[in-house]
Amino acid sequence: MSDQCIFCKIVRGEIPADIVFKDDDCVVFRDINPAAPIHLLVVPKNHVVSLQDVGPADGEWLGRMMALIPKIASDNGCDPGPQGGFRVVINSGAHGGQEVGHLHFHIMGGPRPWAGRAAPNA
Ligand code: AMP
Numbered sequence: 001m002s003d004q005c006i007f008c009k010i011v012r013g014e015i016p017a018d019i020v021f022k023d024d025d026c027v028v029f030r031d032i033n034p035a036a037p038i039h040l041l042v043v044p045k046n047h048v049v050s051l052q053d054v055g056p057a058d059g060e061w062l063g064r065m066m067a068l069i070p071k072i073a074s075d076n077g078c079d080p081g082p083q084g085g086f087r088v089v090i091n092s093g094a095h096g097g098q099e100v101g102h103l104h105f106h107i108m109g110g111p112r113p114w115a116g117r118a119a120p121n122a
Pocket residue numbers: 006017029030031032033034041090091097098099100101120121
């Protein structure tokens with residue numbers, strides 16, 4: 001946990017978010033500035049700054065979080081199959097366009113064209 005981190009504050013319930021799922025590993029909530037009709041953030045409960053900070057020892061929880069994505073996407077309105085689907089983005093570090101320094105997966109879906117940004121910080 002990090003005192004000033006906005007996503008840690010959401011994990012602790014100190015600031016509101018539109019939470020759609022939580023388990024022992026992560027919290028999932030709607031992006032406040034959506035780039036697509038469906039735009040969710042999958043956020044580990046532990047304060048990990050970015051994908052640059054994970055390694056082989058993190059494979060289990062990272063894998064569990066990744067494996068949740070299809071169900072979270074379909075539960076929140078992403079259409080199944082090749083005609084539907086979703087995009088997953090992990091911005092990492094300044095060169096990766098990361099703005100919030102707490103690891104998160106963007107899940108973006110819904111019919112195109114998307115009204116917002118084509119991809120976060122693209
Ligand atoms: P990134 O550029 O990958 O770090 O993405 C950060 C994302 O967090 C952006 O898409 C923001 O819109 C989103 N965001 C920032 N603050 C909040 C918040 N309080 N609740 C929900 N989403 C947020």
